[in-house]
Amino acid sequence: MKKIYFDYAATSIKRKKILEDILENADKFDGNPDSSHSFGREAKKILEESRGKIAKSINANPSQIIFTSGASESNNTVLSGFADKKIITTNIEHDSIENTYNPEKTILLKIGEDTNILDQIKEKLTDEVKLVSIMMVNNETGLIFPIKEIGEFLKDRDVYFHVDCVQAYGHLDIDVNAMNIDFLSLSGHKIGGINGFGVLFARENLPSFIKGGEQEKYRRAGTSFVIGAYSMAKSFPYMIEEREMIRELKNYLIESLGKTGLAFEINGNPEKYVDHIINIYFKDYRADFLLTYLDMHGIGVSAGSACRAGAVIPSKVVERIYGSERAKNSLRISLGFENSREDIDKLIEVLGALR
């Protein structure tokens, strides 16, 4: 049975071309970039070249790029840096934001299907608020937030702007200057890099909660994960090349869903959502049943976020936007570079057999 992966928003399939390239050049990754011998210098060269490429991908300066263990750490670092300040964020952020902010100091924006978040920010922003933290693309529904407009509004105000760009990176253009972003979080494994590597773009230094050596110019201690940086930097150009293909697949999936004969609705308006995430409400089936059924046919999808220890827990985001009954019957299908029209045909055939 051919296995089909539709869970790229949880983590991407790894890019075999990049893994092979790493193996072929394995000697170059041996040293510790902070060692002064030739092994160290070689690793340092790769690390800094990767930093340069990642910086360029978001129009940042390499000195503003801090390597971390993942976007959870990047998000934690920013939110912890503002723990004693008043902040604005939304009720559909990733758990690494939601579990870090201080609820007593947080103004939580409630997101609906078509909420104009900028109006809410305008209404709630006071002089006391020192950070606005909004994700660019929601990981459970694919909802896109108007980051450029928010950045424009915050530009000349005495408030910092943090954007969790994990699910936008590679799928949508990001420019930290044009968008007036002060802090930004990225994750390597969502685009095909190796898990356990992330980026924090920071215009200003924040206290690192990992203390130790001088790595990352004292902004984040710990021996650098050179292969993580390399694999992320190498993956980015592929993401740009694959955009059109993913858009076509999304349209094909939406067109084909009717052929299942199942009663369904797309959660949200697909026109306003990123191409690789489609969240679908199946009126007559529970998501935990569908997930197990599809898994038995070798098809991997998810219900909510993958950060929930393997349990099938309904999407908190669908629940907050549409209520808990709809969330219990909603599935997330997220597309990536190894998917094809044949994979979608198979999904439709397997779902159709439920009738």
Ligand SMILES: Cc1ncc(COP(=O)(O)O)c(C=O)c1O
């Ligand atoms: C929107 C969003 N932010 C943050 C994260 C955390 O990223 P990482 O796995 O690199 O810690 C994820 C991962 O699911 C995500 O989707």
